Amino acid sequence: MNLLSMIRGHTTFAHGGVHPLEHKKETAGLPIRRLPFASKLVVPLSQHKGAPAKPIVKVGEEVVRGEPIAEADGHVSVPMHAPATGRVVAIDLRPTAEGPKAPAIVIDVYDAASQQILYEEEVDILNLAPSEIVQFVKEAGLVGLGGAAFPSHVKMLPPAGKKIHTLIVNGCECEPYLTCDHRVMLEQTDALLRGIRIAMRATGAGHTLIGVEDNKMDAVRTIRQKLSKNDAIEVRAVEAKYPQGAEKMLIESLLKEQIPEGGLPVDLGLAVYNVGTLAQMGELLPRGRGLIERVVTVSGAGVDRPGNYLVPIGTPVDFLLKVAGVDTDVNKVILGGPMMGMTLASLDVPITKGVSGVVVYAAGDPDQRDRKVYPCIKCSHCVDACPMRLNPSMMAQLAGKREYERMESEFHLNQCFECGCCAYVCPSNIPLTQYFRIAKAINRERPALAS
């Protein structure tokens, strides 16, 4: 526990967590800048959890910035909107960050287009019925912008018999390097608060807690200034400690409560939203617009002009990096933060709704050097670091023996959300998180094979 945070009364989750070097200074002070339009934008139909969207445009058709180009397919799905004015030149398979190619709408952007958003209608959003607001949220194509990309409207509808009483707003941004949420809280405070009030109305929550890590006290102050006395919205500083921004950890930090194993925040009457998501909600919904751009942090030792860029959805990473001045000697490009993000095999992949950052490491970065793997020395650092209080050392032993089912039945493997703390601290350099990811994948396959 950080003594300074403790003295200041900033709470944190009860167990584990790590303090990697933050590397946030490089970009935290830089205002959000608009990225120019790339000549081609690739809009994947699946940028979210759930069913992919269905295209409603054809190849050769002209689209206007902000116009819907794909519709939601079912309840857990969201529509897509044209991120720029141009012509649809292809609807086919394109590379994704995850690996396999997936269907996407490719738009040739008109050079001379004004890129003014023509699709917009004023909506008196706060005077609508909750169910109507939920519909607007869905039509805006909003998903969790913190990285999970879960459709936002789904979380607004609690299952039968459950009620949401409190909204938890996640402004932790605990991943090193990333500062986009920090900038959003500073620069889009009004939109954020508007988004919170919309979400409160839609969910029926009577109270809101905004959790912000105490390395962003300027954001805490900025938000607090805009709140009235006895406001139903409250902003609280929590200790800066990774993975504070994981919803289970943040809920424990703010409320001292734990989500039951296998359960969801709604079981405790909570709905959790990222600040970026709510800022977009507050920005888009009153105007009847859809989500077509997001703030992305570009940082790392390999970047000449690091910063926070407002990036049209579908912009190829290649283009973004060129604008940010990435030199040629790059050895690793990570989508997201370095603790949970994924490395890219191809820079042709587009920025999607869930991408919060691009971190670039230059060749020879000491953080990325190869390390010798030793046998487990049972130092218990991983046990101490696991925020879910799992026993990574024991699970890794079982993984070595391929006893994946025991890992799940006896050691709660599925409670692992792959935050990476165990692998981060392991002095033997054992790829613990990676083992667990594989074990979970194999366990997922198993019932499918049996049936």
Next chain:
Amino acid sequence: MARPIEIRTAPHLKRPQGVEQIMRNVVYALMPVAMFSVWQFGISALVLIVTTTVVAMLTERLFSQLAGRGNTLGDWSVVITGILLALTLPPGFPLWMAAVAAFVAVALGKALFGGLGFNVMNPALVGRAFVQAAFPVAITTWTPAFAPGRFTGFIPSTLTVPFMKPESVTPWIDSLNIDGFTGATPLAMQKFQQITTSTNDLLFGNVIGSTGEASAILILLGGLYLAFRRMLDWRIPVGVFAGAALVATPLWLMNGELYPSPLFVALSGGLMLGAWFMASDMIASPVTPWGAFLYGALIGVLTVLIRLFGGLAEGVMYAILLANAASPLIASWTQPRVYGETKRQEGGA
């Protein structure tokens, strides 16, 4: 622009503290203790430490080669074994016997199980247990600290010809003309004569005993340094002293004449060195937080029971070896309660 070449899965960051660094720091933490023992017992202690360390390293090198693991000296763990072993032996222990102890420690205590990370018990103590059984006289032959001429000559028994019985040190001790030297350690004096050594003498090492167990304060400082850097689980020494106090306190309160005070129990003999540097052997102790504490407590309880009610004056070594053996069981009983688990059980009940 060149294409990125490295494809790996998260996390992409790593805390710099590695196995080598942890092991090296344990060696650093042992240095003041080792240097004090040389100051105390002279060149005999120095060559004893060098002998066990070198033999331990050679044994490790030999067996890692035989096992096809290449050179494993780079992880520094065997250096700890070598130094620790010497610190648990009497200062005048014959070098050839010390070499046997070091060989057994690494060969039987470590290499046999698969090397670093796989030993069931603390290797240094395995080596010591072996020579305790093999050479019962030599391992209980104590020589005075701060003897004159300790930097110019050896304790006579040190240079015993291999496979020969060491010559008696009694004439040599007599020749030193030290007043009141009985050849008994504070523990033996307490156990058999109810003579308690002063706390000051115990803290600052003004006592006789094994090479490295004398100065409680230097051991404590080294241990605290490691605990502070999280290279040692503080719950283990805390558990040891809690367990020792748990048994020693009521007995002392009942009969302060016969039984030693908890403070004496903590500071005398090998308990300090054992608690901070041997019980805390990461590999042979449980990884679970409560397990570490219970394991420590078991060592404390067993040590006091052996000391007060067993045939031996000292019991730390057997206590640790027994607890090492129980460690996997303790770990499996003390699995931490996972986040969100309580609620589920309440729901099921």
